[in-house]
Amino acid sequence: MIKKISDKDKEDWENFLKDKQKIPKKNDVKKNDVKKKILNNKDIIEISDKDKQDWENFLKDKEKIPNKDLINKKNIRHEKIKRIDLHGYTIEEANKVVEQFIHKCFDESVTKIIVITGKGLRSKNVENPYLSKDLSILKYSVPEFIERNISLKKIIIEITDAKIEDGGSGAFYIYLKNKFKTK
Numbered sequence: 001m002i003k004k005i006s007d008k009d010k011e012d013w014e015n016f017l018k019d020k021q022k023i024p025k026k027n028d029v030k031k032n033d034v035k036k037k038i039l040n041n042k043d044i045i046e047i048s049d050k051d052k053q054d055w056e057n058f059l060k061d062k063e064k065i066p067n068k069d070l071i072n073k074k075n076i077r078h079e080k081i082k083r084i085d086l087h088g089y090t091i092e093e094a095n096k097v098v099e100q101f102i103h104k105c106f107d108e109s110v111t112k113i114i115v116i117t118g119k120g121l122r123s124k125n126v127e128n129p130y131l132s133k134d135l136s137i138l139k140y141s142v143p144e145f146i147e148r149n150i151s152l153k154k155i156i157i158e159i160t161d162a163k164i165e166d167g168g169s170g171a172f173y174i175y176l177k178n179k180f181k182t183k
Contacts, residue, residue: 083114083166086138094138095145099152106155106176114162117142119170143172155179 084101086094098115105113117138143159146152155177162171 079112080108080110081112081114082108082110083116085116086142087116087118089138091138091141094142098142098146099149102146102152102155102174102176106179109179110176113174113176114166114171115142115174116167116171139170139172146174 082101082105084098086097089097094117102113119137119139146156146159157175157177160173160175162168162173166173
């Protein structure tokens with residue numbers, strides 16, 4: 001099956017051929033505009049005067065190019081962990097020590113605190129039946145003290161249970177905010 005070419009298609013083709021003739025060939029470029037550079041005695045690269053001038057301007061420019069690797073690393077907060085062991089402390093002593101320790105860690109940009117309270121198995125509250133068995137154990141009272149302390153709540157992200165390797169049910173984690181982003 002042979003298709004006939006329309007007059008419009010013929011006209012478009014003739015216009016295309018005319019435009020093609022106007023495009024200079026690679027060899028027609030002025031010799032002053034392009035310099036040839038030989039790399040490794042094999043490759044020939046053509047460099048225009050404009051490219052050469054741009055390169056010279058770049059080398060002369062005293063403004064430094066920012067190192068993207070360093071810029072991105074500033075935003076990364078590396079994990080810094082400290083731990084405190086409260087075995088042997090009374091409730092009042094433990095609360096005071098923990099409060100001071102949290103503020104000190106916040107100032108030192110610590111990200112995570114491991115607070116070891118113990119499980120309360122050797123607590124002497126069994127001898128005194130008037131003391132609540134749950135509230136006298138540090139593992140319950142210290143987190144409760146922290147939750148109620150307004151100044152500590154401002155710098156703490158969250159408090160979570162510790163993993164087995166960090167003390168399990170006898171410890172907990174405190175995650176601190178970034179002191180440079182907290183105001």
